[in-house]
Amino acid sequence: MDPATALGIASSIVQLVSFTGDLISKGNKIYKSADGTLLENLELETIAASLQELSSELPLALFNDSKRKLSKTEKQMQDLCQGCKTLSTQLLDAVKKLKISGSPTRWNSFRQALLIVWEEPKITALETRLERYRRQLDTVLLI
Secondary structure: OOHHHHHHHHHHHHHHHHHHHHHHHHHHHHHHOOOOOOHHHHHHHHHHHHHHHHHHHHHHHHOOOOOOOOOHHHHHHHHHHHHHHHHHHHHHHHHHOOOOOOOOOHHHHHHHHHHHHHHHHHHHHHHHHHHHHHHHHHHHHHO
């Protein structure tokens, strides 16, 4: 066997062992958790719910006078709040799908961990987009 092939096989084995270890670790954490979910997902759910609530209430508090024409900055703020609300709803939906319904058995925990690993890129992408919205909202609020 040539060295390149051997390196490719070794690399594949390391990836498989790493993936399996991560899967087992997450499954074990889910099984031992009180509510059948990972702590990271609970934190994400709490943050997304808070952002959703704030992005819903902020436009009402700032722009409750419907007779007045909004400035460019206020319009940007309103658009950012709407985008933030939409993204936080998507993130909440994605995280809620990762909870175990009923009691966490070992098999359900493993299946849920597998789902978490599969959905991780989607959740990370939503989290990144939401962070960009938050930074832009900070900038507009400073203005």
